[in-house]
Amino acid sequence: MAEPSVLDANKPHNALPKKVTPKKKNVLIKHWDLYLIMVPGILFFLIYRYVPMWGVVIAFQDYSVFAGISGSEWVGWKHFERMFETEEFYRIFSNTLLISLYKLFWGFPAPIIVALMLNELRNMLYKRTIQTVIYMPHFLSWVIVGGIMINILEPSTGIINQFISFLGFEPIYFIADDSWFRTVLVTSDLWKSVGWGTILYLAALAGINPQLYEAARVDGANKWQQTWHITLPSLLPTIVILFILQMGNILEVGFEQVFILLNPLVYNVGDVFETYVYRVGITQGQFSYTTAVGLFKSVIALILVVGANKIAKKLGQNGLW
Structure with a gap:
């Protein structure tokens, strides 16, 4: 019997043949089609979000167009x-x-409530109707919605005031009344946006495991107990994320809506950052001052988003980052 050679003796007994792995392709080349789809979105943010940020420097200048x-x-x-010495600034800040x-x-809880109600409907035709x-008001522009609101609330021919007159009360000029103007803004915004806001919550409701409800029914839980102990906790991550995003828009009232409904009679309760910046900055040419106002609003929004995200993390919920 042949004796093992010196080379064989030096080899470990448990040595295995090396596995030859094929070279991995570059991720960018492998998924080129997915990256190509991202290009329009990246270009949009670069052109319309990041490039204009260079103009923020005029807040620290006496900017001249020439x-x-x-x-x-x-x-x-x-x-x-x-800005901080002007009384007008504090008025628009408080209004906003x-x-x-x-x-x-x-407006924030309304889509949640509507989604919960729609989720309980079993007649699919009725539910989809x-x-x-x-959903339909979401696809209407604020020009159309504003025109509808003005016609409905018109003091002499509006259907609301006709009903008020029928009851024996004096008509109310809602659009020009300080005590009613903010109510008109909130109501019209709710009517336009609440249906669209239910989409995310309905999608989250569809992802809840039905076996949880079956187990709850076996244990004798009624509808309210199922909603409180299963549905709402399952919706909580979605609610937290949307709430954090909403905090970032806390000073974004919406230029189109206010601009269409606003009139000089309600400036003291309806004039907000967006309309003030347009009126003073664009029509009066005070570009540097209104840029400073807009920058202040953006800084406050950033602080609110970061703060809301930290609070969500401390409460054990998932934040934006």
Whole structure:
């Protein structure tokens, strides 16, 4: 019997032949079609979101259209100091904050409630009809919605005031009344957006395991107990994410809606950042000052988003990052 060679003796007994693995393709080349789909979205944000940010520097200049950004005089915090010294700024800030909080208070839970109600409907034809009806206002522009609201609330021919007159009360000029204007804004926004907002919640409801409800019924839980202990906890991650995003828009009342419904009689309760920036910045040419106002609003929005995200993390929920 042949003796093992020196080379064979040096080899480990448990040595296995090396596995030859094929070279991995470059991820960019392998998934080129997916990256190609991303290009339009990336270009959109680059062109319309990031490139215009260069214009923020005029908030620290006495900007002149003829001198341009590079030729305008730098003045530091001058426009921010003017902003905090102007009573008008505090008026538009309080108007924006109050209207946003009203919309958040009424508009944020409304899609959740509607989604829960629609989820309980068993007649599919009736359910889809209701969904279609409440979704439709979302696809109308604020020009159309504003015209509808003005016609409905018109003091002499509007259907609301005709009903009020029928009951024996004096007609109310809702659009020009300080005590009613914010209610009109919140109500019209709710009518336009609540149907569309239910889509995400209905999708989240569809992902809940039906066996959880079956187990709850076996244990004797009624509909309210099932909603409280199964449905709402399952919706909570979606609710938290949307709430954080909503906090970022707390100072975004919506230019189109307010601009269409606003009139000089209700400036003291309806004038907000967007309409103020348009009126003072565009029509009066105070570009640097209104850029400072817009930058202040963006900084506040960033603080609110970061704060809401940290609070969500501390409460054990998933944040945006």
